[in-house]
Amino acid sequence: xxxxxxxxxxxxxxxxxxxxxxxxxxxxxxxxxxxxxxxxxxxxxxxxxxxxxxxxxxxxxxxxxxxxxxxxxxxxxxxxxxxxxxxxxxxxxxxxxxxxxxxxxxxxxxxxxxxxxxxxxxxxxxxxxxxxxxxxxxxxxxxxxxxxxxxxxxxxxxxxxxxxxxxxxxxxxxxxxxxxxxxxxxxxxxxxxxxxxxxxxxxxxxxxxxxxxxxxxxxxxxxxxxxxxxxxxxxxxxxxxxxxxxxxxxxxxxxxxxxxxxxxxxxxxxxxxxxxxxxxxxxxxxxxxxxxxxxxx
Amino acid sequence: xxxxxxxxxxxxxxxxxxxxxxxxxxxxxxxxxxxxxxxxxxxxxxxxxxxxxxxxxxxxxxxxxxxxxxxxxxxxxxxxxxxxxxxxxxxxxxxxxxxxxxxxxxxxxxxxxxxxxxxxxxxxxxxxxxxxxxxxxxxxxxxxxxxxxxxxxxxxxxxxxxxxxxxxxxxxxxxxxxxxxxxxxxxxxxxxxxxxxxxxxxxxxxxxxxxxxxxxxxxxxxxxxxxxxxxxxxxxxxxxxxxxxxxxxxxxxxxxxxxxxxxxxxxxxxxxxxxxxxxxxxxxxxxxxxxxxxxxxxxxxxxxxxxxxxxxxxxxxxxxxxxxxxxxxxxxxxxxxxxxxxxxxxxxxxxxxxxxxxxxxxxxxxxxxxxxxxxxxxxxxxxxxxxxxxxxxxxxxxxxxxxxxxxxx
Numbered sequence: 001x002x003x004x005x006x007x008x009x010x011x012x013x014x015x016x017x018x019x020x021x022x023x024x025x026x027x028x029x030x031x032x033x034x035x036x037x038x039x040x041x042x043x044x045x046x047x048x049x050x051x052x053x054x055x056x057x058x059x060x061x062x063x064x065x066x067x068x069x070x071x072x073x074x075x076x077x078x079x080x081x082x083x084x085x086x087x088x089x090x091x092x093x094x095x096x097x098x099x100x101x102x103x104x105x106x107x108x109x110x111x112x113x114x115x116x117x118x119x120x121x122x123x124x125x126x127x128x129x130x131x132x133x134x135x136x137x138x139x140x141x142x143x144x145x146x147x148x149x150x151x152x153x154x155x156x157x158x159x160x161x162x163x164x165x166x167x168x169x170x171x172x173x174x175x176x177x178x179x180x181x182x183x184x185x186x187x188x189x190x191x192x193x194x195x196x197x198x199x200x201x202x203x204x205x206x207x208x209x210x211x212x213x214x215x216x217x218x219x220x221x222x223x224x225x226x227x228x229x230x231x232x233x234x235x236x237x238x239x240x241x242x243x244x245x246x247x248x249x250x251x252x253x254x255x256x257x258x259x260x261x262x263x264x265x266x267x268x269x270x271x272x273x274x275x276x277x278x279x280x281x282x283x284x285x286x287x288x289x290x291x292x293x294x295x296x297x
Numbered sequence: 298x299x300x301x302x303x304x305x306x307x308x309x310x311x312x313x314x315x316x317x318x319x320x321x322x323x324x325x326x327x328x329x330x331x332x333x334x335x336x337x338x339x340x341x342x343x344x345x346x347x348x349x350x351x352x353x354x355x356x357x358x359x360x361x362x363x364x365x366x367x368x369x370x371x372x373x374x375x376x377x378x379x380x381x382x383x384x385x386x387x388x389x390x391x392x393x394x395x396x397x398x399x400x401x402x403x404x405x406x407x408x409x410x411x412x413x414x415x416x417x418x419x420x421x422x423x424x425x426x427x428x429x430x431x432x433x434x435x436x437x438x439x440x441x442x443x444x445x446x447x448x449x450x451x452x453x454x455x456x457x458x459x460x461x462x463x464x465x466x467x468x469x470x471x472x473x474x475x476x477x478x479x480x481x482x483x484x485x486x487x488x489x490x491x492x493x494x495x496x497x498x499x500x501x502x503x504x505x506x507x508x509x510x511x512x513x514x515x516x517x518x519x520x521x522x523x524x525x526x527x528x529x530x531x532x533x534x535x536x537x538x539x540x541x542x543x544x545x546x547x548x549x550x551x552x553x554x555x556x557x558x559x560x561x562x563x564x565x566x567x568x569x570x571x572x573x574x575x576x577x578x579x580x581x582x583x584x585x586x587x588x589x590x591x592x593x594x595x596x597x598x599x600x601x602x603x604x605x606x607x608x609x610x611x612x613x614x615x616x617x618x619x620x621x622x623x624x625x626x627x628x629x630x631x632x633x634x635x636x637x638x639x640x641x642x643x644x645x646x647x648x649x650x651x652x653x654x655x656x657x658x659x660x661x662x663x664x665x666x667x668x669x670x671x672x673x674x675x676x677x678x679x680x681x682x683x684x685x686x687x688x689x690x691x692x693x694x695x696x697x698x699x700x701x702x703x704x705x706x
Contacts, residue, residue: 047672048368048390062704067697068679133538155538157687241540243481245686246679260365262675263390 035276038201042269050265059270069271072249079161079250080229083168087225088218090169091176097207098177099184109181112174120171124238127167128154154240159249165250167239172228176221183217184210219290251275320610322378323658324597325354325370327363328631330543332565337629340433343623349631352378359541361484371396376600378607379614384421384430384596386670391598397429397600398608403615404428413619414638415592415661422596429614430596433624434633437652438560438592439492441581442567446552447474457494457620458585459526466533469555477533478545478554479685483678485542486685489558490527493632495591496584497526500662503589507668516699524691524698531685549578558584564632564648574647582651583660590655591662594636669680673705 045055057241063069094112112294115123130136133152141149153163195205233252236242242249251271259268322344328337334355350381354377356363364387367380371391382388391397404410404419413419413432422430440457448455448465451472456462466476479485495503498519501628505514514520537554539545546566548554557563563581572578583589599611617623624635629644634652642649655661669677680701684694 047670049372049394067683123627152538241482243682243686245539245683247686256365257675258672260368261361263368263387263670264672264675267672 026041027149032038035134038269039273039276042266042273044266046265046269048263048265055266059266060274062267063270063274068246069251069254071246072251072254075161075248076229076232076250079165079168079232080226082165083172083229084222084225086165086169087172087176088221091221092180094173094177095180098181109178112177114174115171118171120234121238123171124235127163127170128239131163131166145245155244157244159245160248161242164236164239168232168235171235172225176225179217179224180214183214184257186217187213220285223286225256227279230275251278319348319350320606321350321352322607322614323354324379324381325356325363325367325377325616327356327358327360328381329355329357330562330566331569332630332632333562333698335569336522336565336627339626339630340618340623343626344614347613347617347672349613359482359484361482368607371600373565376561376602378602378611379597379599381595382430382598383436383593384418384432385454385593385668388430388598389424391600392424392429396601398601398611399427399429400431400599400612400615401415401428403431403612407616409619412637413634413685414611415659417592417594417661417663418594418636421594430598431618432594432596432636433589434595434628434631435636435656436560436562436593436595436633437582437655438488438593439495439558439583439590440545440563440648441492441556441558441560441584442549442563443556443579443581444549444552444554445577445579447549447555450474450552455579456556456585459493460586462584463526463529464535465555466529470533470536473626474550474552475534475536476556477530477552478539478548478557479534479537479543480529480545481538481682481686482542483682484561485545486681487674487678488560489530489685490523490528490681491591492558492584493526493530494520494523495589495662496586497523499587500589503662506702507577508663510668510702512706515702520698521692521695524695527681527684527694528691534685536563541599548627561633561648561652562631564646565630568630569644580648580651582655587660588651588655588658589660592656593663594633617626669702670705673701676701676704 042050042059043051043054043056045053045058098108102108118126131152131154132154133139133150137152138149141151153159153166191209191213192205195209200209217227231252232250233256236248236250236253240248242253252275255268255275258264258271262268323667324340326337330336337353337355341353344351356366360383364382364416367377367382368391370377371380372394372552376396395412400422409419409428418432418435419428422428422432441462443455443462445455447469451469451474453465453468456465462476469476479489494506502514502519505511506520537545537548538550542559542563543566545554545557546563549557550567550572551568564574567574567578574580597615599615602608602611619636621637621640624637625640625642628635628649629642634649634656635642635671638657642653645653677698680694680697683689684691
């Protein structure tokens, strides 16, 4: 009986399943296959063209003793943590502000979301000019009379990451705000009414009732923002090209430079495999909690 | 009858255009600054005048941006008609994989072997006895460009060598100038390092390290002195915040910076701005210490193509690039040195003449591009840009540099 029912289910809805075949094949061949190929070839000494000369973990040893790679990882962690905390906090606060039934909400929403319509290349170039001491903020403030004012983050190795962060936040918070606003609007009016009847202050309603109810929105946002952080590349290329020195390098730039400029595919593959591993370390526990937990419950 | 006629008409329409008409050849290169673009226009003009059609495929952003695009087009099965590389190891694997057209017959017909000077340029095009590229100019990166205006403003004499330049640094800085203009891109830091190596350590050490690949010399006291000298340069360049090399050259042009270490292509920017060598700016080959120049250069490679017409046009272009007239026209605009010893550059300016003298005297060293793989070059670039922009200790940089070289042995 059980056997027959399973077969039945497999043959049900055939049209949809056939329609999904191309996508499944693409996923298997391009994504999974490409990933597997990259991992396998990271154990070779491939230069410009891939070749099967196995060298074990040599590429990884070289990678983890390279100061530029270590700087990249450190930068990514600092940028990642700050970017996650600030985009989500600022995004949520903006969404709450938007949710107070203000006038011209549409106008404000458009303004806030506008930076997201620009590519990272444009964002990077714009902020490169704004933060440039000769043309940007420093120049304007000095023009207003504060002669000793210095604000030059992009040429200071200790501050350059924050220069990138400003540009990243400017670009990304509007989008997070929209996601959060959608989440807030999805909360039933009756819950607000009930909270008001019980005399709970507004801020307490947000923190203790609305926030927990918005968990799915937060998780979606987290995944989107985190994926954007790990693949961070174009913003850095446009704004600082990794400089000054190697102070704002990120892993994706290392991968590109070693695969194509240094003509050392093996090294680039090893670096991209490490990036994949980073993603998996973040993703697997989350997926387990999200999907694994629900089945039992 | 009808299908036959149609087929005949179709065949005729295909056959006709190929008879004696111009062939389009797409040429990719990274020559996009003012002086460079003017030089490329000379090549295009000569090729078009010979009856073919030059389709310009300039890629902005310098060689490190352009080369990955070129390589992925060639390996991805979308080859262009011809493409620039720095000859040496950059295209070596493409040649070994059989992706490049063999130009040996052109070279023999045109007698390149006797005419190309110095011969190392043609050797760099040769793989297993076959010739795969047409050299077009000589790059010599070991030049110090000085702004006469900056020194006049500061009330100082224009230095005649690197040592004087370093000594004049503090006085120049006190006069509100940047002593040494240096773009932030990694390859520029590495170029400055190599130029200082040739100047400070001299030819013998350079050859032992880069040609014989003697790692004991690389780790020895002569190179330690070079790293100390680069440490001096780093202090002078601390206030320079530009990115591209031509922005740095522009600082020298306008007198905001004292000098710049850059290849002879900087000359093109000076001539576009109509500055006169000797009065507006001064050039010191080999930084004025050791008048040696390394003879790397640009060459054109011709990716293999199925179309016989295109192949014929590729060979025509290869012959044209090395011909005396094109060499003169191109190199005068670019400010670089020609690859043949048998032509007269009467119109050459002060700086080019200095370069030609060095060339004629035979004070030449092979360039790093020819002896080290792109992987080693990239690692050194990463190291140098870090060294120039942080307070990394010279001996730490020295040790890292030696291990970078060892990875390429």
